[in-house]
């Protein structure tokens with residue numbers, strides 16, 4: 001998400017009237033996108049603009065608001081599954097709109113035991129794209145930051161594959177951070193962010209950093225009221241999105257803040273998510289694989305994109321029949 005979009009979203013979320021208007025606009029946008037990509041006169045170009053890769057299904061934290069099923073079996077993405085995504089982007093023109101690979105979904109990306117192998121493989125694909133004069137998608141890592149120690153930060157920055165690195169830093173004070181992000185230690189997190197920022201300046205200043213910060217009510221959506229130690233770390237980042245808790249597809253109670261979209265979903269139009277098993281789901285709100293629409297080990301990315309299971313989501317959300325989709329029924333986020 002661009003800085004401008006983050007700012008607009010933060011502003012809209014802070015004012016109920018603007019937020020409701022914003023949600024209505026999202027429904028109209030869906031109608032337009034539907035006609036463009038799935039209507040009678042559409043072409044074969046895929047609507048999706050970003051793909052999320054879940055390297056690891058497990059997480060080292062237990063955040064109070066997390067919707068991830070921490071009891072599900074751990075799985076790790078293989079190089080083969082990841083290759084299928086990059087090969088589709090390189091050789092299949094129908095995915096020409098994909099401009100972004102997000103290295104996150106459920107779980108913590110950096111918990112993958114062979115994480116460096118996967119990052120080196122991304123480097124390999126980047127070189128292939130360059131040789132074929134194809135634009136390589138932006139690579140965005142979102143992490144809880146606990147494992148991004150100096151050594152790993154240096155290794156990742158030296159590979160020159162990351163365009164943006166995001167950190168989750170909720171709460172507004174070291175104490176609130178540790179209360180919300182159970183198992184996280186503020187001192188370790190702050191040290192890692194500081195080390196990463198310094199190394200970024202030295203090794204690859206083109207890498208942008210951002211933060212996603214859940215602000216508890218009734219505090220305003222900015223850092224003016226925050227603890228100085230928290231402010232110091234947040235201000236090292238190029239941008240921070242301050243926001244209220246969102247509902248992870250209705251699995252987390254966010255109170256009365258939300259206006260429900262009766263139809264449409266920009267996430268569904270713009271995104272697909274590849275899980276470590278090769279399974280593909282419709283959006284990054286689906287942390288526990290309720291919306292599986294295919295498996296990259298058995299079908300191509302385009303077959304999954306255009307397959308019956310995904311089309312059912314696309315059509316039902318166009319017709320405002322969200323209630324018929326178990327995954328989407330309670331989702332008020334997008």
Ligand code: SF4
Pocket residue numbers: 059060061062063065066067068106107108144168
């Ligand atoms: S870091 Fe993310 S995946 Fe891990 S427990 Fe927290 S919210 Fe859940």
Ligand code: SF4
Pocket residue numbers: 249264265266267268282283284285286327328331332333334
């Ligand atoms: S759960 Fe459904 S409505 Fe919510 S973001 Fe995902 S696809 Fe969209």
